Amino acid sequence: MAGTLPYPPSGKENSDLLAHQLQIFHMGGCKGVDPTFLLQLVSCIKSVKSLCLRDTQLDDHALSGFPGSSLDLLDVSNTMISQSHLVCVIRKNPGLKILKARGCKNIVQADGNCERKLVPPSLHCGEMYFGLGNSCKLKELSLGWGFSSSALVALKPAITALSSLTVGLGGSLGEDALRLLPTICPMLESLTLYFQVLSDGIMSDIRTSLRHLKVLELCYCLGDISILSFKFLMPQLRKLRLQRVAAWMTHDDLLVLAQNCPNLTELCLVGCKRLSSDAQKIISHEWPGLIYLHLEDCGEVTGHGVSSLFDCVALEVFFLRHNGPGIQKSFILDAVSELPMLRQLSLDTCDAREGSFDIPKCEERHSISAIKISRCKLQIRSLDIQFVKPRRRPVHWDTLLLLRNCRDLTRTVVKERL
Template sequence: MLAPDMDLLNISDFCASLCYVNIKGCISITDNGIASFIHRCSNLHSIIVCLTSFGMNSIQALCSSDPSFSNSMTSHFGKKYSFSLASNLQILHMGGCKGVDQASLLEVISQTQMMKSLCLGDTHLADDALYSFLGSSLEMLDVSNTVISGAALTHVVRRNPGLKSLNVSGCKNLLQQEISVKEEKFSSSYSCGELFIELGKTCRLEEIVVGWGLSYFSLEALKPAILSLRAITVGLGGSLPEDALKLLPASCPLLESLILNFQVISDSIMMNLIASLRQLQILALCYCFGDISISSFKLSMPNLRKLRLQRVTPWMDNKDLVCLTQNCPKLIELSLKGCPLLNSDSQQIISSGWPGLISIHLEVSYQQFPLNFGANF
């Protein structure tokens, strides 16, 4: 057994009652090591294993019948039950774990009825697995970059009115008709709009990341669900026209984070957003189309903490940078990409204008200058 696996198993020896584990990004731990760890920790209810070797053996460990669960439920209900560790899970984050096939995902998801937070982004997730999910306590769901359909997702949304955070970015099949032959209660005339209508009727979201399927009409359908929204990210495939972007402050008055990718923007849109969203702490404009100028940033943003401008401000020079320091005085993170007019003097403007910066990334012309400063530089 490899050394990282042994280290993980040593933790299980010293923490017999462990209920939460986070090994996100620990790629040196093997699937066998994770599986052995799961077998030893029968009290686990929260597992975060994104971007690890979590695979078929680990799924088998989660889904294996646990006598302690079975005996407990038998004494409580007076009849024989067979429960797995998966049935006790409240948090399972396994985004990016490509070593788990569709059948195994179906097996584990069908057993997770107590789940509150489920991250399955960038996995082999398919519709049948979502249809098998019988839980009704979900608060966070991430199915980004998977092949799930809008109908399958609607099935989950309808059962989980407490859903607060949803990530469906990169889900191109949301636009397609239902593809599962096993589920007959959704007609072939299903449209992506039904998903947003169901979200509007059922949920009160605080965070949403969405691309394909988002439009002016779907935003209208979402209105009841996003009155308390604090963060929205619009990605590739989503299209919010000018009218929709202008209505965003009224639809989401509590918005603290706004990230727009590949959207059409203008000075009038940006000035309206900045003037209206006074609680905004995070603003990102990435690869957007249209023309904006420094006029978009001449309004004060006193609460803004993170600013990312990627390929949207090729005109920005040191004078504009000074304007930014004056109107966004509390920045702690700054990323400027595609600003060929900035030069070595820009760093001095940044260091004196934002003494609280802890992270900065500048791309000038075709060269990148990633810099990381301490709180006091």
């Protein structure tokens, strides 16, 4: 939460004044705040321009109390709002530039309890997108449930200057709509697709037509894409994320990727099971300027330890998980020593050669502020087939979180996978 006041607030009168002058109100992830209290909060922030309530218990009743009409940014991702109440807010805020509503399952459900009665209870998702298209000029858009090919066409007037698009779970654009993307949104700089059906032809259209694309993220997508999807030079691309979409990737494919995306600063590869430790040399040689590297379930990349990746001396965020049990016990100490810009490091004890890692002492001076070490337990896969030995697979158990400030090193164990 942020705002400006000519003097420090004291008492209810000044608290009300502060609330009315707030321009930024962000409380994403505060899941313990109940909808009634959320209603009290949002009902008195009339002048706010940036409102983030993602991953909270926000529902229609709480959102209906929002009186603002000057929003630039609205983030209600992973909340319980319905499409009718979302439209109520959108119609009152024609200056909206950034809308994030991915993970809102209720958007696809009709709602007859819109307290303000600004839209009919029979409103369909298509009407919601037509309303958006007619009232806003968006720069960033993140949607999932209910987002379809017809919705994309309905939104066309609002997204001609769109720079960032995320399509999440529950959204389905289809081949025709994906091929139309470069025409409808020619200025796209960032494209993130979850659970969409892709092909080399679709990827070819996206690559060759979106000349300004700097960020490309493909996550859990279906269809049939191959290295042909990346056999075109993309010198402008800075961030590439391939999550469970490139199980076919070999070292030769990785080289082709490097040759056509030479200027990456952020790389995420998940599920590339055909890679071995040789991939380390390719990554460090072809992308020495990486500041972010995430490798997960990538064959045996760390099966013989980690050495070449230390040549990426600009790394700030380094994530290694389930890439082979060969990482040396001193890896964290080595990383802190070899990577002067490193701020965050994430590992898994499954990859530890000796089952654990040495932890740096608090008094040692280094830039790292967060170390996350995940731990797994083996779970037996249930099989009803006689004479077949059940297989064990690692399943996340907990995470050791080490946070360091200028004075202390705190240790916390959480159940979440961070």
